[in-house]
Amino acid sequence: MRIGQLAEATGTTTKTLRFYEESGLLPPAERMASGYRDYTDDAVGMVGFIHRGQAAGLTLAQIGQILRIRGHGQAPCSHVRNLLGGRLRELDAQIAELLVLRETISQLHAQAAEPEPDTCTANEVCRYI
């Protein structure tokens, strides 16, 4: 399979696939006599995995780790479980932070409801922030 067909099959672009190879996410593809990359069907699964990993909020670097462990013939299960656990803790922290921020902004927004107040003092930038 040529790179354009793989891109089509996985819903991405040839640019991105070359970028994944260069970044060590995909193993270097075999080449045809012409120099064109020649992918096996495995590649479709790997690119699909990259997309699912991204949807799970993993970085390309983390996805690359899993892919390389798998590439060495090992099962990456415990590594994956650790990554997911870490991601879960990050998400909880991030959500908590955003909820606090939402409260803050909501209050600022409500305060800014009064139009163009005369109570602005010249030496402050904005009464509301």
Add this chain to the structure above:
Amino acid sequence: MRIGQLAEATGTTTKTLRFYEESGLLPPAERMASGYRDYTDDAVGMVGFIHRGQAAGLTLAQIGQILRIRGHGQAPCSHVRNLLGGRLRELDAQIAELLVLRETISQLHAQAAEPEPDTCTANEVCRYI
């Protein structure tokens, strides 16, 4: 006030203050005979405003808009209110997305609890993702 003193007073670095000036957030500072930047007390308020704006999740570009409106002698109130409203909508969307993601990852993590299953098939990267 020299740049180092302003940095000290506002809890930032001289690098960052020059970066703010270059980015159009702070107006170009007056210069002493030596060429050193010479800040007035206003600058402390502006840098404080930048920090509060960042804490409210505004980008430097948005903060810069407010600062420049204020710099033209106008009250940026309605603009600020619009920005805060937009930010609020973004936050709500972002929080909703993260909650969905948290659910997904939580399930994947729970599924990955069984250690090193024999149910992995050779042609998939990872049973769990």
Add this chain to the structure above:
DNA sequence: TTTGACCTTCCACTGTACTGGAAGGTTCAT
């Protein structure tokens, strides 16, 4: 006078995940 702290500009780099474009080679249909 010389040391050290401070300041200046300029250029390049960080991390993340790509994207754009130039210059050239290959394959296939007409």
Add this chain to the structure above:
DNA sequence: ATGAACCTTCCAGTACAGTGGAAGGTCAAA
């Protein structure tokens, strides 16, 4: 034979908010 569609490499740039470092100028104290 020629044009379109595809492929190759390499270089450079995007957004964001800075950070690092080099080479040199300024100022106060010892």
